[in-house]
Amino acid sequence: MGYLHAEEDKRHRFVFCRKTMHLIVVFLLFMVAASTGSAEIYKWVDDDGKVHFSDRKDHRVKQEVVSVKPGASKWSRFNIDIKTVDVELSAGEKQQIVDGVNNVYEFFDRVLSFDMYKTVPVNILIFKNSEEYRNYLIRNDRGMAVASYGLYIPSENQIVVYVRENRSLTFKTIKHEVSHAVVDTIVPYAPAWINEGLAEQMEVLERDESGLYFERHAENRWIVAQARDQGRLADIDELLKLPSDKWRHSDMSRQGSMRAQSGQFIYFLLSKPTGRNFIARLMHTFNRGDRTLSYYLVDENYIGGVRMLGLDWSRWLHNQGDAIIRL
Numbered sequence: 001m002g003y004l005h006a007e008e009d010k011r012h013r014f015v016f017c018r019k020t021m022h023l024i025v026v027f028l029l030f031m032v033a034a035s036t037g038s039a040e041i042y043k044w045v046d047d048d049g050k051v052h053f054s055d056r057k058d059h060r061v062k063q064e065v066v067s068v069k070p071g072a073s074k075w076s077r078f079n080i081d082i083k084t085v086d087v088e089l090s091a092g093e094k095q096q097i098v099d100g101v102n103n104v105y106e107f108f109d110r111v112l113s114f115d116m117y118k119t120v121p122v123n124i125l126i127f128k129n130s131e132e133y134r135n136y137l138i139r140n141d142r143g144m145a146v147a148s149y150g151l152y153i154p155s156e157n158q159i160v161v162y163v164r165e166n167r168s169l170t171f172k173t174i175k176h177e178v179s180h181a182v183v184d185t186i187v188p189y190a191p192a193w194i195n196e197g198l199a200e201q202m203e204v205l206e207r208d209e210s211g212l213y214f215e216r217h218a219e220n221r222w223i224v225a226q227a228r229d230q231g232r233l234a235d236i237d238e239l240l241k242l243p244s245d246k247w248r249h250s251d252m253s254r255q256g257s258m259r260a261q262s263g264q265f266i267y268f269l270l271s272k273p274t275g276r277n278f279i280a281r282l283m284h285t286f287n288r289g290d291r292t293l294s295y296y297l298v299d300e301n302y303i304g305g306v307r308m309l310g311l312d313w314s315r316w317l318h319n320q321g322d323a324i325i326r327l
């Protein structure tokens with residue numbers, strides 16, 4: 001009998017320990033979810049076997065909650081070649097440039113899932129002023145870009161910029177052009193709204209001990225707010241239907257608001273895991289050589305199609321999102 005009681009007591013202790021451990025695990029998972037403040041991600045498979053993800057509960061389909069666990073980055077940094085012409089850069093400024101370029105490469109590698117080690121790292125040429133910069137572009141048959149702050153030259157895999165009075169703006173321009181270099185190399189058929197929108201966001205890409213994050217692009221936020229108030233903001237279906245050449249023409253005629261809107265639109269999409277996955281799917285579709293007008297790809301891949309995307313965008317525009325997006 002003593003043996004039976006001992007065995008029963010052991011079973012009770014085992015069950016109690018299992019229940020206790022289960023409660024502890026549930027509590028810890030709840031605390032992790034609460035601390036991250038992230039919404040649940042739902043997954044389901046349609047009748048054609050296609051897998052869908054959303055941050056909304058849809059009672060019309062059978063969904064399961066999936067756990068999104070960002071893994072530790074295995075990114076190995078590139079050595080970036082920086083050359084200057086009559087410009088003195090401090091060691092800290094050079095490091096800031098190298099860090100910024102690598103952050104852009106890491107974003108495309110880790111967030112958008114492109115193998116950046118198949119991409120040749122850019123080299124950077126910095127001139128002391130806009131006049132020297134313009135002369136260099138003219139000598140290299142790039143005279144159409146003389147009004148720019150910086151330029152990516154594919155034949156040289158080179159970023160060319162000049163030092164502005166506020167040097168931090170120069171470093172942002174470098175990140176902007178690096179994004180163009182990446183997209184030109186791996187996704188040459190990407191539409192202009194994605195290409196320019198990503199480049200605008202790379203300007204405010206930063207890193208701290210927690211990883212990559214985006215700061216709000218203050219200038220683009222202001223331009224978009226002004227364009228919306230003045231009725232110059234393009235509808236989302238118009239933005240998505242514009243071929244790249246017409247997008248650029250429209251950007252010039254709307255005083256740069258198309259560029260700012262594309263940047264904020266990308267910021268809106270990057271603000272949620274489902275939006276980041278959505279951009280990645282589009283980029284990889286274009287990477288495979290698909291030249292379908294982005295409107296139709298978006299309508300097919302975004303939950304609820306372009307109409308729902310337009311509604312989500314309109315709601316987001318009221319305050320244009322959080323000040324920081326962590327990746």
